[in-house]
Amino acid sequence: MKKCIIGFCTIALLCTACNNAEQKEKAGKDKYENSKLSLEEVEKKSPVRFLSVSGNGKKNLLGQTVVKGKVHNNAKMVTYKDVDIKLFFYSKTGTLLQEDQEVVYESVAPGTTVNFKSKYFSPKGTDSIAMKIVSAKY
Numbered sequence: 001m002k003k004c005i006i007g008f009c010t011i012a013l014l015c016t017a018c019n020n021a022e023q024k025e026k027a028g029k030d031k032y033e034n035s036k037l038s039l040e041e042v043e044k045k046s047p048v049r050f051l052s053v054s055g056n057g058k059k060n061l062l063g064q065t066v067v068k069g070k071v072h073n074n075a076k077m078v079t080y081k082d083v084d085i086k087l088f089f090y091s092k093t094g095t096l097l098q099e100d101q102e103v104v105y106e107s108v109a110p111g112t113t114v115n116f117k118s119k120y121f122s123p124k125g126t127d128s129i130a131m132k133i134v135s136a137k138y
Helices: 002-045
Strands: 051-059 065-073 080-090 096-108 113-120 128-137
Touching: 051 080, 051 128, 065 080, 065 096, 065 128, 080 113, 096 113
Parallel strands: none
Antiparallel strands: 051 065, 065 113, 080 096, 080 128
16 A cells, blocks of 8 residues: 555656646746847837947038938847938037938848938038937837
């Protein structure tokens, strides 16, 4: 009788251990999927956090300022499009002369860079240009 009880307890323990391992594996997969979803949600809610812009401006023969820039997407999952950029034109002393808006109508996939080029009649005395990402769609 004792052998029967011991045998039954051993079988019950083994079944519980196997079932527990399967549950842990399933929980691990669910946790991965949830973290993947939450990462995607974070990237969709705050595109400014994951996009960066850089560039410069030069005068052409017509007196226009040609702005060449690059938009880079640091996100892991979300592709952004219609990136809205604010341009700031500064004098030699650092005084803000003018602000302007530019929209890059291209898709920027995760980890990629998109080039853009625009022409502006910048105010007299413009020495430098700064750029800032305002928003983007996904």
